[in-house]
Amino acid sequence: MPEAVIATARYFLRAFIEPCRILVAVSGGSDSKGLLLALHSAIGDKDREGFSLVACTIDHGLRPGSADEAAAVAAFCAELGVPHLVCRWEGDKPRTGIQAAARHKRYELLADAAAALGADCIATGHTLDDQHETIVMRGARGEGEGAGSAGMASTMLYGRRIWVLRPFLGLRRDDIRAFLTARGVAWFDDPSNANPLFERVRVRSELAASKEAPAARWSAAQRAASSARAAALIESHVRVHETVAAEIAAEQAGNLGDADWRRALLSVAAVLGGRNHLPVHATIERISGFLQAGMPGRMTAGGVVYDRRPSGLYLYREARNLSALVIEPGETKTWDGRFNVTNGERSPLMVTAKGQDGQWDQRLIDAGLPSGVAKRASRAAPHIAPAAANVVGMSPIQAKVECRIGLYDAFLPGFDRIMADAVAMLFGRERYPAPPVHDVFDRNGEVAGGLPWQGDTRTLC
CATH class of the missing domain: 3.40.50.620 (HUPs)
Structure with a gap:
């Protein structure tokens, strides 16, 4: 026709x-x-x-x-x-x-x-x-x-x-x-x-x-409704501390039978792990089995530690495969898939994970994390310093650090924008730009015209 x-x-x-x-x-x-x-x-x-x-x-x-x-x-x-x-x-x-x-x-x-x-x-x-x-x-x-x-x-x-x-x-x-x-x-x-x-x-x-x-x-309307509900669950049940660790209440952590909650939780984990995609089915089943068992303990999947304790579930980056990154003056690069770092200095900077760090430990403890979780999470936290050992006088270091959301920063489907906004705000980011056309779906994922x-x-x- x-x-x-x-x-x-x-x-x-x-x-x-x-x-x-x-x-x-x-x-x-x-x-x-x-x-x-x-x-x-x-x-x-x-x-x-x-x-x-x-x-x-x-x-x-x-x-x-x-x-x-x-x-x-x-x-x-x-x-x-x-x-x-x-x-x-x-x-x-x-x-x-x-x-x-x-x-x-x-x-x-x-x-x-x-x-x-x-x-x-x-x-x-x-x-x-x-x-x-x-x-x-x-x-x-x-x-x-x-x-x-x-x-x-x-x-x-x-x-x-x-x-x-x-x-x-x-x-x-x-x-x-x-x-x-x-x-x-x-x-x-x-x-x-x-x-x-x-x-x-x-x-x-x-x-x-x-x-x-x-x-x-899923239809487009179903997908949007799922994204809207996942966004609401994120806003209600997830706290992120210093962009490197997430905390979920114990009673919600094992609710993996709820598809929207499962997607919400895995999306937060993907950001903490610097991943561009959610895990494959086999990994999702392994994570679900661990969390639904309700027993204290730790497991690792997708570079993220799932740390189950009586006080709740804690997610943070596994302290492995953390390479160093040199950033030239005025340059922006992504470190570990998790952080976009812009060098505002006149000399090169290096981003690394230095292992145990008292400053990061204290920041995370002050944010409300248990001491053991804070120490483990700090081992994968970003540390920015002059790339050259002989450079001095750079305190505080002029560098802009922004959390990267690999799930959505490159390609964000319109029917996931509500959820993407919730994830962005959880990690201290602004909402994503609105489209130039009228939204098809409202905040509840309902068809709006x-x-x-x-x-x-x-x-x-």
Whole structure:
């Protein structure tokens, strides 16, 4: 239904809180060219004043002809009168995990292009076909407690800096191609989309053969409701001390049969461990078994110690595999996956875990932690000092230290923003930026009106 493409673009523009400049990621494939053309047509309507479009093509430099394709997209944008940038992935490419690396680099370059072109958000051409493939792949990897228990969100915050919007998640690729064909617009087919070495290509072939649409474990509304409840549980039952240790009341600690509490607890543990993802199923089961037993003791999982005592449950980073990090003046680096450290000095600084430290011990004891927990947690606390032994006179050291939230700082699905905000505030951070479109879900995870471009909220979109 070609008419559905234009209708979706119009609905999408109505979702914005106020008109803005949208950067469209255009590869030259049918989905992204269809998105650009549909938005260009919709913005041409008289009631869409105030909106403007810019575009960017990422040339990954991974195959011959990619530069020519990018130039062709630039010509197409010029015909539409849409300002366009080509950003090329320079430098060496990894030999393994190339698609994941390309995805990270693509969003980085798109965010840079948005800043250069003055865009307020990014729109991508992901479709319902992409969504089905994502659901199957995440299900096969057993990503059931975290973001993997759902497919792609229709809104996603990248790098804490810009929102990525996916207006076509409710549309099939065939409809977009019919729309382009009706307009006499051709597109490129990336040969990598037919390479069975890639997981997505294999899944695409399997779905085409089965002709059955996979079902996500959770709908978008269910996911948002779960995130809202997990946020409330975090606010009610978790205290974080000095960003290095968490405390949970004994009566709540073993309540791992509650899926939302389990997710909340594991999310806090992931931050303390400097991890980007929640544990796999086998590890979750091991943690659940230990905590539900209710016996005092300690276990380690994902680099985090689960310290069960009569007074409560305490979580802190295991004092192992803590490497030193040198940070040059004016530079920001991440230490141990847990802390973003900015050097405000004129000389290099070094971040280490020095082991037992009386100052950290006392700070944690003063915060209310038992002495034994404070001593163990302090062994993995960050210590910042001049990198050169002969440097003196740097007291207090000028360094900004911020807790890193690996679960959400790179990619934050819109339906998890309420929970992400709760985690951020727990660790002394500000809330994440709000999206430029009206929220679909309220603070309780209830559907608050719904946006037509997001499709049927009974199915993940």
